[in-house]
Amino acid sequence: MFLNTVLAVALLLIATVDSKIVQYPRPSIYEKSAHFGLEVDGTDMYTVSYAGYDYVQLSMNEGSPTEFRIRTLDKKPITSYTITPQKLPIVAQVEGNELVFSVTKAHYLIVKINDKKQFVILADPSETDAPKSSGKGIYNVLEYGADKTGGSVTTGIQKAMDAAAKSPGSIVYVPPGLYTIGNLLLRDRTSLYLAGGSTLRFTGNPSDYKTLFTKSDLYPGTWWIQTEFDSTNVKVYGRGTIDGNGYNTRKKKFMADLLVPVGTKNFTCDGVLVRDSSFWAVPIIQAEEVTITNIKILNRFDVTQDDGIDVVESRKVRVKRAIAIGKDDSFSTKTWPYKTGTTVPYPNPPQPLSDAFFDDCLSWTDCYGYKVGQGVWEDQDTVTFQNSVVYTAAVGIGIDHKFGTATASHITFKDMDIERLHGNAHGQASWLTIFVEEVGSGAGPVKNVYVKNIKARAKGSRGGFIQGYSSSAMVSGVTFMNVLMGTSDKPAETLKEMNMLETKYSENINFVKP
Numbered sequence: 001m002f003l004n005t006v007l008a009v010a011l012l013l014i015a016t017v018d019s020k021i022v023q024y025p026r027p028s029i030y031e032k033s034a035h036f037g038l039e040v041d042g043t044d045m046y047t048v049s050y051a052g053y054d055y056v057q058l059s060m061n062e063g064s065p066t067e068f069r070i071r072t073l074d075k076k077p078i079t080s081y082t083i084t085p086q087k088l089p090i091v092a093q094v095e096g097n098e099l100v101f102s103v104t105k106a107h108y109l110i111v112k113i114n115d116k117k118q119f120v121i122l123a124d125p126s127e128t129d130a131p132k133s134s135g136k137g138i139y140n141v142l143e144y145g146a147d148k149t150g151g152s153v154t155t156g157i158q159k160a161m162d163a164a165a166k167s168p169g170s171i172v173y174v175p176p177g178l179y180t181i182g183n184l185l186l187r188d189r190t191s192l193y194l195a196g197g198s199t200l201r202f203t204g205n206p207s208d209y210k211t212l213f214t215k216s217d218l219y220p221g222t223w224w225i226q227t228e229f230d231s232t233n234v235k236v237y238g239r240g241t242i243d244g245n246g247y248n249t250r251k252k253k254f255m256a257d258l259l260v261p262v263g264t265k266n267f268t269c270d271g272v273l274v275r276d277s278s279f280w281a282v283p284i285i286q287a288e289e290v291t292i293t294n295i296k297i298l299n300r301f302d303v304t305q306d307d308g309i310d311v312v313e314s315r316k317v318r319v320k321r322a323i324a325i326g327k328d329d330s331f332s333t334k335t336w337p338y339k340t341g342t343t344v345p346y347p348n349p350p351q352p353l354s355d356a357f358f359d360d361c362l363s364w365t366d367c368y369g370y371k372v373g374q375g376v377w378e379d380q381d382t383v384t385f386q387n388s389v390v391y392t393a394a395v396g397i398g399i400d401h402k403f404g405t406a407t408a409s410h411i412t413f414k415d416m417d418i419e420r421l422h423g424n425a426h427g428q429a430s431w432l433t434i435f436v437e438e439v440g441s442g443a444g445p446v447k448n449v450y451v452k453n454i455k456a457r458a459k460g461s462r463g464g465f466i467q468g469y470s471s472s473a474m475v476s477g478v479t480f481m482n483v484l485m486g487t488s489d490k491p492a493e494t495l496k497e498m499n500m501l502e503t504k505y506s507e508n509i510n511f512v513k514p
Helices: 002-018 156-164 246-251
Strands: 021-023 036-040 053-060 066-072 081-084 093-095 098-103 108-113 118-125 138-140 149-153 171-174 177-181 184-186 191-194 198-202 220-227 235-238 241-243 255-260 264-270 273-275 282-285 288-298 309-312 315-326 331-335 353-365 368-376 380-392 395-403 408-418 432-436 446-456 464-467 475-485 500-502 506-512
Touching: 036 053, 036 118, 066 108, 108 353, 118 288, 118 315, 138 156, 156 171, 156 177, 156 184, 246 255, 282 288, 288 309, 309 315, 309 353, 315 331, 331 353, 331 380, 353 368, 368 380, 368 408, 380 395, 395 408, 395 446, 432 446, 432 475, 464 475, 464 506
Parallel strands: 053 118, 138 171, 149 177, 171 191, 177 198, 184 220, 191 235, 198 241, 220 255, 235 264, 241 273, 255 282, 264 288, 273 288, 282 309, 288 315, 309 331, 315 353, 331 368, 353 380, 368 395, 380 408, 395 432, 408 446, 432 464, 446 475, 464 500, 475 506
Antiparallel strands: 021 053, 036 066, 066 098, 081 108, 093 098, 108 118
């Protein structure tokens, strides 16, 4: 009997290692989707019900076909569907109440079936660097008293982090479970690993956190999980969840940035799921050499100013393979004034921003998909958004120079696909808008903008802007190449064809043939 048990366990372990599909336990505080089920290569996945859309998270091996089979739980036949990104070579077929397709690579997909809410599939490549839960250099939070039931505000994770920091290069390991925590300081040369099925949860109670700033049009706020100032080689990775409990936090007139690499160098984040932010989800503040990959930001549409990733006064930032969903901007860059509102806790005086690169991203927002601004208090130079998709937004791509007198220059949007547009963001409602405002903090120029290889399936309900504010705050040097409007396969050759109708204080607008 004992040998049979050992053999069964061994076979289970082998199957787990060899399996090409990895599903993650649904955290205990979440409900399963009432609308959708999903089988991946015959394995039923743990779906999650959410506000405005449902989702599922998994990992898979790449290179060979993997079958996805979405079923509607009301068992009504599927009569219509879309799969975003539309540019992917996904061929689906309907089998009654099931939508079936296969892929050879992991993708982030937004699926719309009939008149149901969207179903977001978050498939990542299989993990290759998951650490063991114990051993040399591993600090398992359970050994430091962390409560994995969520029943108390636990300090065990910070205790493990502080202990690990005494041995640079160590890993703090968070196993599956629910951990309700206060402020967490990520220490110098230390990694935080969130195993799939683990959830860090914000309490929503202001008294559990340090108030670091106050935003005049909102509330006091904090940085929930932040790096130590002047730190290097900090890493956050794994397939766990960082849950900001944002909707409930806002009800208590408080808010938090969730994951904040600040005043740090060589920061890496890979694979985590960030959800329900009460303010900016992942602001990268005065940092250098930052790499963010395989990140999934799932915010709500009933919480304002819940940006996805904001690069703020940082240098050499790489964001690759990311999805950001929420009411406010998905991906943006900003520079701000000294010790004012949200910048009070910044470690350094205002810094210029340079060399920010966003690649292979997916946006769903009520504001801008990809944006430079609104703050341009210090120069922003060499910002690139490429190979990315807008599921729907008020403005697809753009520059809004609203605050400050500094220059935004060498901004590139290339290989972008704008699928849908809806509503407006502060009056802007176009696939592209580039403009300068003056609202009491001065105005500055926008120079050298490159818009290349764009598929604007929707143009927006209002004309676009390429508009400066004055002769000293011009928009100059905008180059268009291979912009396809609507269903046309012929590149636009005029501003009118692109629905760019407002062009005051602009100069040197050029069209280059591909």
